[in-house]
Amino acid sequence: MEPRNQIDASEFLLLGLTEDPELQPLLFSLFLSTYLVTFLGNLLIILAISSDSHLHTPMYFFLSNLSFTDICFSTTTTPKMLVNLQVENQSITYTGCLTQACFVMIFACLENCLLEVMAYDHYVAICHPLRYTIIMKPNFCGLLSLLSLLTSIVDALIHTLMVLHVCSCTNLETPHFFCELVQILKLACSDTLINYILLFFVATVWGGVPLSGIIYSYTQVVFSVLRMPSTGGKYKGSSTCMSQLSVVSLFYGTGHGVYISSAFHIFPGT
Template sequence: MAQKNLTRPSEFLLLGFSEEPELQPLIFGLFLSMYLITVFGNLLIILAINSDSHLHTPMYFFLSNLSFVDICFTSTTIPKMLWNIYIQSQVITYEACIIQVYFLMLFAGLDDFLLTVMAYDRFAAICHPLYYTVIMNPKVCRILVLVSWAISVLHSLLQTLMVLRLSFCGELEVPHYFCELNQIVRLACSDSFPNDLVIYITAVLLAGGPLTGIFYSYTKIASSIHRISSAQGKYKAFSTCVSHLSVVSLFYCTSLGVYVSSAATHSSQSSATASMMYTVVTPMLNPFIYSLRNRDIKRALKTFFRIAAIKRTLERLPTPVFWSGDFHGLSMGSHRVRHD
């Protein structure tokens, strides 16, 4: 019997990590914990930066944007997966899948561009310190973020529209816990060559381009640090880049691992595990990387918690009550004494 051709299927099946019922509570608890750590960790970074005027600099402005994007990136996939485990279902509707593809591409692109912008910021600070405030003025910082958003929105819109032109048939099983673009294209019955072409071209331009920019920036940074005479000066300059280099390495290595694993095997479990690294683990580790190696962030967090503790203490103190009747009586009594 021929398979039914569906231009717009009603739903997809997300295979996830395992179909074993006894493993579902463990997977649910693990991903819920990682999701909460990711959200609260990145929220603390945003609150610390916004509450401390000393951190209102380009570097921390970009970091707060990165933390916001990481929260959104994780929230695109994990809540749906947790809900499916809770209701014991693997179904995601066609519309929800397309929306998930759109926002995944959007926030993944924003992560990529913001890391590139942050590398440029470190390049300007170390290689051109005298002109840094002119090069990275607030207007330029806002423009860089807006351009990153604009390119990411257009790219994700292009990829989503390309998916909408595909027809599907047969069992629509996605070997992931979310709607991953390459896997959705593989399920199509219609010609997917234009989709593959767009995916590869945009990957070269929007991933290879920023990575080249990051590599160039740090080549110049390394050259400038090498020319610094004092060991203390070298250490100070290099320490401002360690956190960013760690996040860049984590993001690109895990992203590359996803595509290498998906090309080497079609196993549901291995593909989902590889995807988890850059969609969950990387956003979760970013706050730890920046807070543990950054004295300014740690100081801002301590100040934030100290102020919050003082406010809670003040709120618990009893509120003084003034009795107008007593004062009125005292006033009348005094009047009577004077009258007598």
Template sequence: METQNHTRVSEFLLLGFSDDPELQSLLFGLFLFLYLVTVLGNLLIILAVSSDPHLHSPMYFFLSNLSLADISISTTTIPKMLVNFQMHSKSITYAGCIAQVNFFALFACLESLLLTVMAYDRLVAICHPLYYLVIMNPHLCGLLVLASLSISFLNSLLHYMMITHLTFCAGVGLPHYFCEFSQLFNLSCSDTSISRILIHFIGIIFGGVPLSGVLYSYSRIISSILRLSSLGGRYKAFSTCGSHLSVVCLFYGTGIGVYISSALSSSPRKSAVASVMYTVVTPMLNPFIYSLRNKDIKSALWRISHRIA
């Protein structure tokens, strides 16, 4: 029998959540609303930090970069899904699928690393308050963000190298709303055993190490807070990192939940629904968590609204 090279398929099919046209119209409106709220909320955070001199500090510098990563994650996945809903299509080109995988790996890793950097920032602020501005100087802050971006590019490059070496013979329907890395592995007809081991190793390095850094930072922070004799001092110290801790729990909690549900659930559609929390809901909630719990952000947004009015 003559063999053919099927390494480069022309397109994939994103099967999404449902084939019901009425439900698709409902989902279009829902995800369009969530995307607009995500973009608007995070843009307001970036605008507040960049325009208000009171927010020109390391903590808010990292926060504005986190908001940019949130917008990028949502933009990587949601617009294509909205176009498919509107056009009653399920297709995505091979190049578009590879781009989704790469950009998602880039921005998800960047968000993880930024959360780690922000945990270190809170560690210095609480454990070494007198030396905070000396340690967290503008040069170090810029270097930490640049290092996070460089590591994220490396993670994206590794994903690109593994995806482009996969062979797809048939059955290019992905039971997901975006090109999710593990689903592409399931479609491949080549031997992926070594690649699966490698991707788990990459996940430990680029996901587990930042999480360990966050846990270490908060173990030091909690230990330092408990040594304070004043209850008011303890509350004030904990309130400075409460928003960040909430975002960390939301990001890693939903990410780990999606990973566990994908491993245990036999239904790919259920895994796709679970991924909504990780890729859509979390980026949308982050600006609300920071703005509702932070007086400085609320004051800056209030001043912006008065200037516009």
């Protein structure tokens, strides 16, 4: 099969959803409702935090950042999918596919970093309450958010630029409803071993280091909560901890299935 350079006006076919015309209106309504709930819910969180001065604390600052990231994450993939369902067209241009994959990586990595930062904030608040205002200053919180964003952008750009050096085949069908880096690499005809090694390394680092920090932070939080003398303090600390742990579990559970586990497929044929 003769490979062609991917800069050409080639198109990917996103075959992750059904091709049955009768099911497409149902899927359109389902995903549109989910997207609107996600968008409006996170928007309300941001507006509530920004309008209430009592919520201008590091914890809610990071929460508003996380909500904004969720909006961007869902907006990166869902609108295009809704358009494809509406016009019954499953294609996306190569440039659009690569751009989508790049932004998916940016917001996935950013959410990963923010969850770790929020775990650290919770750790300082529970384990070192007297030093909390000294450590978690506004400038420091802004710096943590900025570093998280810059690191995520650099990581995504490295992977995207590496993809530009591979050649795609004529068969550009992917069993996903959005563009994902591993699926793009599986469609390449040229050697992608370096891409898979880099992806494996970054997925291990991004999946291991932040998760280890989150586990350590919440372990220390649990021990500190158990040592609290008052029942009210234990309830407040444990309820906040459980709500954040549920978000962490949901994110890493989904990420393991879509991103981290796919990085172990070093060879496209596996």
